[in-house]
Amino acid sequence: MREVWTAAVDAHVRFGVAVSGGPDSLALLLLAHGFNRDQFEAVTVDHRLRPESGEEAARVGAICARLGVRHTILPVEVASGNMHDAAREARYRAMGEWALGRGMYGILTAHHADDQAETVLMRLNRGSGPGGLCGIRAMQPFPSGVSAIRPLLQWRKAELEAIVAESGLDPVRDPSNEDPRFDRARIRAAIGEAGWLDAVAIARSAQYLQQADLALWTYATRDYERTVEYEGDAVVWRPDDIPRAARLICVMRALAEAGGDDFSMADAARLHDAVMAGGKGGTLGGVELRFRKGEWRFAPEPPRRNG
Template sequence: MTRFAEELARLWPEEEREGPLGLAVSGGPDSLALLLLAHETLPGGIAVASVDHGLRAEAAGEVALVEATCRARAIPFAALRVRVPPGNLQSRARDARYAALARWAHAAGCGALATAHHADDQAETLLMRLARGSGLAGLAGVRDHGFVPETDLPLVRPLLGWRKAELEALVLAAGIEPARDPTNEDAAFDRARVRRHLAKHDWLDAAALAASAGHLAEAWRAIEWYAQIDWEEMVLREGEGPDGPVWRYYANVPRAIQVETVRRIVAELGGQVTRAEAGRAADRLWRGENASLGGVLAVPGIERVEKIGVEMRVWRFRAEPARRVH
């Protein structure tokens, strides 16, 4: 239990805690282990929610299992039901789940939300993203802390250093038979195929892969830090043009930083672009070509900066002119 308590304290320091720790518990071995560890570490200081996505008949029984586990320990519990819209099933289910959990955590006065992602999840995520050619932001994998999407609610994952097998052993030792989600073995999903591959090839060490994802996450945090400095020191709002504000960017940093700054400028102008789109635009601008992205027109140039006495690349961004219809 000390191991869990130390990791939780690192991710959610005691002096920052206001309200109980909310736990997302599905009824599987990983999340039940999270429940047991958190209950031991923070007795009387946790609340639990379980989400039924309405996709499987077994889900109601899994929610009931979590409720019974909480009732036996006098832990506040809430059952949440969500509707998953059509589209990418796993992605839409994730979005719906986090939205429901955020609403519940706010209503319950939770100070943070914890999920049960572990080292094996991290290894699977890294392999899937490598196969898709993801950039550094994607290869950084599952972060150990952050915020619930679209909210300011802290999100912590204190089990990223734990293996799935040890979490399952902890649950079984407590006399609880966890639920088994059949989609975890369904080869129609990428993650299930990657999981089988890892199990089949012992030279692929999940703990080592998870550690690599952690190193990549550290590198990504460094890029985020540098991108913030780039924004503060190299981006200026020049004023108003005929189509709205004009932003000036002295773009003389590595491409990875440029991408983050370009995305932020586009967002300031009301647009939204992916890192891949921002990267292609940055490449065009670096070659001296105009770029259009997310309803924003970017025009490159080179100017002498008198303050430091050197010439620098300068990119100007403005909303694209409205199309005139004759």
Template sequence: MDERTGPLGLAVSGGPDSLALLLLANDAIPGEIAVASVDHGLRPEAADEVALVKAVCNQHDIPFTGLSTRVGAGNLQAKAREARYRVLTEWVRDKGIGALATAHHADDQAETLLMRLARGSGLSGLAGVRAAAYLTDGETPLLRPLLGFRKAELKELVATSGIQAVSDPSNEDTAFDRVRIRQHLANHEWLGVDALAASAENLAEAWRAIEWYAGLDWDEMVHREDAAAFRYYVNVPRVIAVETICRIIGELGGLATRSEAARAYDRLWRDENASLSGVLIVPGAERIEPTGVTMRVWRFAPEPPRNTN
């Protein structure tokens, strides 16, 4: 990622993990951080938790911003995360923050890997929590510098500092998959958190290789025919082609998940047309000169208007 300009923003909830992030960052780069804390409007105690974070920031002369949001209907944890990142992205833009850091740690990584294994996730999902990514604006780096730390280490650091961290009761609510996974890990010592986190990092490395290969595929095998049409010469493993299909759909103004693109790939491989996010994909073949090799070629263009007569 490019060198950061502007302060490092920290998302701090008042729990031990994020308070540890605050203390470590302030020790490492004093005067170069800013903190935001989000009240999701889900619990009356949340306002006091935001106030705690503000008090810690005032004690250390760290710029602080309290944010509030509301969580939409649906999967509570997923919707809360979506709402949180939305207001944090707005804060980053408004305050000129150069990068945002969150307090995900090794225990989070292990839990995420097991949850996604249970859901049959593909390699991208199994790569777990990325050490570095981008916010939804596509520009601001999103950093997770604590992935090498265990949760117990972070709790001890905060306790030693004399700060009384808050405890979110949802972290004990077995209605959530993550909480059940966490309890399962605690009750089965043979499932080592460090080993699971290392496996997630190995999978992330494999995924980075796929992303690199997909970039080559795009550069060498995808040709724009005009403003609204692409030609794709298919000569790579399915997992690579799926990434390229998603990217072409995006270039044409659509949005496709990897599972949708994989289903389209399977149809196209059987020489059947596929329709995806308003894009019609037609399979064919071309003889490539001067080699004389015949290659699969898939053409992408907006679907023609439907005849409503």
């Protein structure tokens, strides 16, 4: 936390601080206030998914007023589908646009070591690759280009709750955090029951994996740029004998450069593995891949004929 704020002071930049009213975000608010209350503004997103959400956002506003911190409430509409994913997308979009409009460098969020441990274990249980096992990134851009910054990834939840308890503030408690229908709540309960798990050590491992993932992307990018050619709209890739993880990064880049969109790393992996198993190519995200004699040719998918 101190490193983030020292860098901000040196660069003369302003931040937003995301405050839901829960103990984690209230602790972040108090810590930020202790460094320099004039260098940030607080923001609360009202997802309007629970009847009491508006009142909770107003409570955060009252706390900020007592601290002398400027506060904004952003009501959002949450799309149908996976509630947690849709709420996160709506929240990040709204905060990113708000921060961009306020000329801010980024928004601090209160993700901590326990959140990181839960995320890594969830993804490990799903068989995620290196990128997924990096967990929560210390810095990640919003769609607006403003960055989310997470300075508390080495802090335990209990430490943050202690800060709030000492302040005398009454945090908001979201019942969905303990709802066993959700994967994260089940993982959280399992970590609590397994006293031998060290959340800080898991968070540290995620940090090391982020560094390894960055090295992998650097290696893959250098190899790709040496082995790719462009022929009109087509991307022609003649890969070296490189590890599968690096090849997948190259396939992702080739698909994107050929105009592809709306595909995931898992989608690209399935296409890559089908070719390596003897396939001649396929289509993904609006891009057609043709494989012949070691050459991967990615080009925009031709329009379909009617009738």
